[in-house]
Amino acid sequence: MDSSSRFTDRRSVDARAARAARWMLALGVTLLSSACAQVPPAAEETYKPTPGQVGKDVVWVPSPPAVVERMLDIAKVTRDDFVMDLGSGDGRNIIAAGRRGARAVGVEFNPDLVGLSNRNAARQGVADRASFVQGDMFAADISQASVLALFLLTDNLRRLTPKFIDMKPGSRIVVNYFGIDGWQPDYEEEMKSDCEPWCVIKLYIVPARVAGKWRLAEGELELEQRFQVLFGTYTANGKKADITNARMEGDRIRFGIGGVQYTGRVQGSRMEGERSGGATGAWTAQR
Ligand SMILES: C[S@@+](CC[C@H](N)C(=O)[O-])C[C@H]1O[C@@H](n2cnc3c(N)ncnc32)[C@H](O)[C@@H]1O
Structure with missing residues (x-):
């Protein structure tokens, strides 16, 4: 060849x-x-929860989509927030927060719902920001959250309240329908359209803790606190008077002494701000 x-x-x-x-x-x-x-697709791919299905401490009932968006509006969620949902169901609150650019984590006891939430987040292109963990909401660390978006029973909220008041002052807790016992909402709204049922939204702003004695330039303030509502007395020159119109909004405080209105900010063991009314100018107080 x-x-x-x-x-x-x-x-x-x-x-x-x-x-x-x-x-x-x-x-x-x-x-x-x-x-x-x-x-056939894997069983988990076809998992479809049923409204009312049993959950560990509360059944699964989803928040209506319009309520989810309005809750996040009311909590003023931005990309700077870290949003958590305790009992996150199919992930809708967390995914909606992720769509607004926020970092968001849902805690859900039911592993099938966790799987569904992760798939929903991936489908909606927010899996890099919105994630889900299987676990018990009562054991969850919420200390880093700036916003909680929740749909739980009053009894669940009552058990969680000690953790709520330990959150950073100014954190927002926005709930669907059931409220937190003994804590007046800072804002409440009933949605009349695009919603049925479960359409009442309540906002709670975590207050700085100020109960106790504070020294002002000329007297002593003694505060009692029920969430954001304050009561107390001011003592100067041997005279004691009730303070008026006193509340917190996050780390901001206001109260009245006689005809003078005090507004200011609390930073640890110090408060400072401005007076108006019968006297004007700056004021400070120390624990
Ligand atoms: C009323 S649904 C709310 C779902 C979702 N947050 C929403 O707004 O659509 C309550 C959820 O809490 C979950 N759950 C019940 N007990 C729980 C627990 N101890 N820890 C975590 N999740 C729990 C249920 O499985 C259910 O998905």
């Missing part, structure tokens, strides 16, 4: 091999796609 016929033979072998490879590839693709078409 001369060198040119060897070359011709080599080329025809190469061509046959290439044809066979193309054929096998096409066959492989066909087999793979028909296999994919025939294998």
Whole structure:
């Protein structure tokens, strides 16, 4: 065999091999796609929760979509927030927060709902910001959250209240329908359209803790605190008087002494601000 016929033979072998490879590839693709078409989706892919289904401490009932968005509006969620939902169901509050650019984590006891939430987050393109953990909400660390978006029973909220008041002052807790016992909402709204049922939204702003004695320039303030509502007395020159119109909004405080209105900010063991009314100018107080 001369060198040119060897070359011709080599080329025809190469061509046959290439044809066979193309054929096998096409066959492989066909087999793979028909296999994919025939294998039913994994059970978890088709998991569909039923409203009212049993949950560990509360059943699953989803917040209506319009309520979810309005809750986040009322809590003024931005990309700077870290949002958590305790009992996050199918993930809707957390995914909606992720769509607003916030970092968000849902805690859900039911692992099927956690799987569904993760798939929903991926489908909606927010899996990098919105994530879910399987766990008990009563054991969850909420200390870093700036916003909680919740739909729980009053009894659940009561158990969580000690953790709520330990959150950073100014954190917002926005709830659907059921409220927190003994804590007046800072804002409440009933949605009349696009919503049925479970359409009352309540906002609670975590107050700085100020109960106790504070020294002002000329007297002593003694405060009692029920969430954001303050009561107390001011004592100066041996005279004691009740303070009036006294409340917190996050770390901001206001109260009245006689005809003078005090507004200011609390930072640890110090408060400072401005007076108006019968006296004006700056004021400070120390614990
Ligand atoms: C009323 S649904 C609210 C779902 C969601 N937050 C919403 O607004 O649509 C309450 C959820 O809490 C979950 N859950 C019940 N007990 C729990 C617990 N101890 N820890 C975590 N999740 C719990 C239930 O499985 C259910 O998904």
